[in-house]
Amino acid sequence: MTRPGSWRADLMAGAVVAVLLIPQSLAYAMLAGLPPQVGLYASLLPLVAYAALGSSPVLGLGPVAVLALMIAQALGALPAGVSATEGALILAAEVGLVLAAAALLRLDALASLLSVPALRGFENGATLMIAAGQLPVLLGSAAAGFTLPSLLASAAHGGWGARSAAWGAGGVVLLLLSRRARSALLARLAPLLLLVAAMLLSALTPAAAGVAQVGALPSLAVPFGLPRLEAALWLQLLPSAALVALMGFVSSLAVSESLAQRRGEKLLPAAEMRGLAAANLVASVTGGMPVAGSFSRSILLHEAGSVSRWSLVFVAGFMCLAMLMLAEPLAHLPKPVLAATILVAVLGGFSLRHYREAWAYARAEGLLMAAVTVTVLCWSIAAALAIGVVGSVALLIQRTSRPHVARIGRVPGTQHYRNVERYAVECRPEVVGLRIDESLVFTNARGLTDVVLALVREHRERVGEPQRVLLLMAPVNHIDVSALVALQELHAALAAEGLRLELSEVKGPVLDRLRSVGWLERYDVSLYLSHHEGIQAGEHALRPSLADMDAPGQL
Structure with missing residues (x-):
């Protein structure tokens, strides 16, 4: 002490x-x-x-x-x-x-x-x-x-x-x-x-x-x-x-x-x-x-x-x-x-600065701040706390209801891949490169298929006819059961369009969970150590097997 x-x-x-x-x-x-x-x-x-x-x-x-x-x-x-x-x-x-x-x-x-x-x-x-x-x-x-x-x-x-x-x-x-x-x-x-x-x-x-x-x-x-x-x-x-x-x-x-x-x-x-x-x-x-x-x-x-x-x-x-x-x-x-x-x-x-900053940074949160203040002044403290808690949770659900997925391409002359909307990048017609920017859980899993299919259509219109979809999974720290079902639905939706689902840079703990139910083998999903390797692999994608991959938890 x-x-x-x-x-x-x-x-x-x-x-x-x-x-x-x-x-x-x-x-x-x-x-x-x-x-x-x-x-x-x-x-x-x-x-x-x-x-x-x-x-x-x-x-x-x-x-x-x-x-x-x-x-x-x-x-x-x-x-x-x-x-x-x-x-x-x-x-x-x-x-x-x-x-x-x-x-x-x-x-x-x-x-x-x-x-x-x-x-x-x-x-x-x-x-x-x-x-x-x-x-x-x-x-x-x-x-x-x-x-x-x-x-x-x-x-x-x-x-x-x-x-x-x-x-x-x-x-x-x-x-x-x-x-x-x-x-x-x-x-x-x-x-x-x-x-x-x-x-x-x-x-x-x-x-x-x-x-x-x-x-x-x-x-x-x-x-x-x-x-x-x-x-x-x-x-x-x-x-x-x-x-x-x-x-x-x-x-x-x-x-x-x-x-x-x-x-x-x-x-x-x-x-x-x-x-x-x-x-x-x-x-x-x-x-x-x-x-x-x-x-x-x-x-x-x-x-x-x-x-x-x-x-x-x-x-x-x-x-x-x-x-x-x-x-x-x-x-x-x-x-x-x-x-x-x-x-x-x-x-x-007391300062108005917090309201100005919140409004400039995220208007929804600025409105929540103002709503809680007005509720304290005009209604009651209990109602203000309830609005604060419910509003905070509602904004969280609203932000996570659809996973953020970016279509990515290679920065010329490098092995780095960035958002096509923000950088001048190269995209190959036969593969749609996508990056999932958050963990996949029950709050956002339902929107995964719709988001990916929309980006596939965008790739088809701007670049060419694809043969496979390669998901960069590095930002994904967790996949719950709801999201696992969503991945299965995505696999079926892509197969219906003649497209193959592939994954790259899957983290070790996530890979361990997928292996525990034999998910990769069951759905014949190719797996790559790096996204660049997956892009360059063409149609000859590597098949996942325990012999080919690192020990569990190493990726």
Whole structure:
């Protein structure tokens, strides 16, 4: 977990990140509709649990903005008599159990269900909704809502307070000015310094009269205990917990993987899932809320020189000290200032660049990104995640429903073969050279015959009457049973036109599977070590036999 001499670097990194985590813990708990101390509890022992089982030395674990919005939506439908804090504990327990079950079943590959465009669309939509949701708090309005339509409808029936708006606007301006400071340390400390200054000004002067404040906090001793055990309540929150677990794992893995690549370290997705599961389970018995990795805190851990996961243990230690020191002053913290820290923090990561790049590179994925964002803003988080997952899978199926097959010819004077549509190449009339550019599986197998026959007709019209079709199989890493049947159908279709099917450069594992059922011999398919050899062979194609070929797995 660590190496000798690294504790000083981890201690410093822990101190720096704790400074950022204090205001974020308070703000994100409030964003989720929970008492501020719940965010502090979620920033203590859950970090230690992740440090014991996770694999990333720089994943800044704790409350995060996107999950806070999801938690708020989930807790908004709690039945009467159930507090938001009780619901948050159940939600954290279920998130931990879902992740633990997924880790046990080795389902860490589920992270791939949400493509990058869908993930970015979701995060940007949540960012805008979080910012919109904090405007009423910042302006002293009673408006509330988890979507733009509901928020606007609520705002139409409520006013705003000039004093609250002044506090909130002042906080936003000061935070924005701090980002222009030449001192990176000042920029990092600015949210905490602002909160401390606001608490002192509110406690010692009448400047905050009439402005909503955090209010008296209960004892900040960690409340150990099991969540409320009611089967109906757990069943009601389970779908939301599954969505929070998926989003928390996907976003955390994206952050930790990007930093692991930058640091030249190896990340273990299964260990990340176990670590997140343990952190959320611990949060559920220590008064916390669901937790995940934060991009801003992770970057800060990396830049502060974190060497091992001990840095998270030190973060928890500094948070514990902060809780002891800030228990009384936090009661005087004006809520508009806390809303200002959320607003500036979340909008700092918003950018339209991702939409422009996705639209320029692949319009379908750009549209998916925009659709997910709009769904978060106008419908619900659950619907947005569903659209993201279904859209990602649908685009994958659409891209792979027809195999990409290119008609190829020889680059003059070489033994290289390239796409006739992109290069000036030579083609021999008697042989149609084709290259299959992907593995053949059930999603694209049905279209193989149609694609090949279309290219054969094109060859016949432009080059001459062929006698055989030679498939370059080098890019094919796998052929499943559906594709094997498709190859048999292709063989029959070509035979009906008087054409012979031949293969070149078949990879060893694929060749082993074909040999295991005697497919080459059964259909009298010629096989060549190189595509150039196959083109030059003419009508005297080599017959495949175990004696003629290399040992299994060598091609």
